[in-house]
Amino acid sequence: MCGILGIANRNEDVFAEIYDGLLMLQHRGQDASGMVTYTGEFFRERKENGLVKDVFQAEDAEKLTGRIGMGHVRYPTAGSLSATEAQPFFVNAPYGIYLVHNGNITNTEEQRQKVTAKYSRHLRTTSDSEILLNVLADKVSDAIKVNGTADPVRNIFAGVKMTMERVQGAYSVICLIAGVGMLAFRDPHGIRPLSVAKRSSKAGGDDYAFASEDVAFGINGFKKLRDLHPGEAILIDLEGNMHEFQAVEGQLTPCIFEYVYLARPDSMLDGISVYKTQMRMGTTLAEQIKASGLEIDRIIPVPDSARPVALEVAKATGISYREGLVKNRYVGRTFIMPGQGERKKSVRRKLNAIPLEFKGLNVLLIDDSIVRGNTIKKIVEMCREAGAKKVYVASASPPVKYPNVYGIDMPTKHELIAHDRSIEDIREELGADALFYQKLDDLIWAAQEGNPDIAQFDCSCFDGKYITGSISDDYLGALENSSRVSQKIKDMPEPGASWNADQSAAS
Secondary structure: OOEEEEEEOOOOOOHHHHHHHHHHOHHHOOOEEEEEEEOOOOEEEEEEEOOHHHHOOOOHHHHOOOOEEEEEEEOOOOOOOOHHHOOOEEEOOOOOEEEEEEEEEOOHHHHHHHHHHHOOOOOOOOOHHHHHHHHHHHHHHHHHHHHOOOOHHHHHHHHHHHHHHHOOEEEEEEEEEOOOEEEEEEOOOOOOOOEEEEEEOOOOOEEEEEEOOOHHHHOOOOEEEEEOOOOEEEEEEOOOOEEEEEOOOOOOOOEOHHHHHHOOOOOEEOOEEHHHHHHHHHHHHHHHHHHHOOOOOEEEEOOOOOHHHHHHHHHHHOOOEOOOEEEOOOOOOHHHOOOHHHHOOOHHHHEEEOHHHOOOOEEEEEEOOOOOOHHHHHHHHHHHHOOOOEEEEEEOOOOOOOOOOOOOOOOOHHHOOOOOOOHHHHHHHHOOOEEEEOOHHHHHHHHHOOOOOOOOOEOHHHHOOOOOOOOOHHHHHHHHOOHHHHHHHHHOOOOOOOOOOOOOOOO
């Protein structure tokens, strides 16, 4: 996943506010950061590999001027890890369009062929986001030919509609368009989150903002209006007017993994509190723990995102909750580190066990999810080294068995410890004395309870059912054979391989 943010002010430069907002979205991507602003005449851009605080410095405030702009934090799911593939991306016609994108396009090769062959466009990167931008540019150009140039808002909305009819997959998008304003749109399934907010401008009228998560709004004084509807586009023109357009008919089926791990607990996504969802996940997981009859002395969360679940399990079971694992807060989230080689360096310097909470005790570790399994395997070893008598493991989510193709970095079944393995096989691989997984129906209930109007979630990484209906075995095979994924597989340890103090990987 990635984090995207756009702000359109009436009279103040946006650099500082975009910077602060991107810091609130840093959990969604640590590989690269980018920003573009618009002065009304020229675009100002900066993007580079690294965290927000490292990419942007005080002097950038003098360069990135303008009262409208947008930013991106990247976690690559398609394309290479090069800084040249950091967002935003730009095309100079029609109008001049910058784009940032969260998600993943699934008919990439088909669209690449059309963009390069039929429309004779040159692509500078392998990123699906650049393809999406060029498709949008083509379709807006087509609309201009039909409608003329007098009404750019009409042309842009027509271009979005044609783009949605052509592009498949997950996409939440924000664009800056020269001479027009800021555009945001969301795919017809609403797989990735995107919301809009406003505040009263000091100059009169309203300022507007778009963001992947509403946690980016409060720091700048914006109040969330709502989530974008699936298949909807919203444009804020340069005069501060808001234009809304339902480009295609949509049905909201958001990614349920957002509530498990990706989003911050203080976010509201599509009317659902991430925090309360995680608490309900703890309530259902506790039923399995109680039914097991195991003697458990301590419930210990794997910090940080498993805490709400673990607290509810402790409350429901009456078992003592303890913080037995101390996190070094100056090490990033291993799951979204770019490449298995980087992940392997991080767990031992990221977590440390408190022996007093383990020695001679039976402990239940609770993690938000188990994806590759390497982190939790290492943590189980750490607990035993700290003196634990028994180490049980519980996952707040169901077994991750299938590739996620909509913007999460688990695109191949070879990376998934639960693929083609029984729970008992996984338990043995992890070295745990018992293993519990959340039931999928319970996870769906936990999220759906927050917004009963959502009839279905994308649960494809758990059940293999891809809601866009266009994911073939050939497509999945091509993903597994891609150069970046192949390198990941090459970097992975063989099942049962031993680990030393310098080796670790993402959970």
